[in-house]
């Protein structure tokens with residue numbers, strides 16, 4: 450059997466560690482090839498540690514470095530930054546085409562995405578406009594665009610079409626699939642606390658992560674879990 454390739458997509462450094470850091474760690478340990486893809490570098494974030502007034506370029510550099518450290522903790526093979534403007538993403542053709550080229554280059558058969566169809570709008574963090582834009586553009590990039598030879602992105606990277614097999618959506622109201630992350634909960638906490646510029650109280654983050662994962666664990670019948678809505682892609 451061919452080795453699974455997993456691409457985890459998010460908008461900002463730390464999104465992916467929250468959504469799927471445990472799953473990334475478990476799957477990487479199982480031998481899956483895991484990539485992180487971020488549409489922005491989080492340059493609009495504040496520096497909570499130094500409280501410095503940093504330029505956007507300096508902030509992007511810090512956050513990319515933190516994300517690479519976090520990704521290394523869970524065994525991600527490569528972090529891809531698309532360097533689009535933090536806080537200003539739209540689910541347009543430009544973003545879709547950019548994601549089609551990424552899918553055709555990395556050739557993942559499994560995708561982890563933020564939820565493109567949030568039903569509640571009851572959480573400002575979860576439904577950040579960049580999260581929604583990335584998720585919707587990715588949904589449209591996966592099918593039918595990436596797998597269709599006649600879909601030519603702009604710019605055209607000249608890559609052959611690629612069909613994804615299945616997608617795991619994180620952050621929705623109705624999860625139907627759980628990944629047991631009990632063996633990786635410490636790595637998830639360590640990955641999240643690697644985003645030092647964004648964190649004032651690492652203990653508080655660790656406590657919250659364990660509590661949240663334990664809630665899904667109780668639903669899944671294990672100590673700690675991450676929850677997703679799973680969808681197969683038409684072939």
Ligand SMILES: [Zn+2]
Nearest residue numbers: 460461464577
């Ligand atoms: Zn985010």
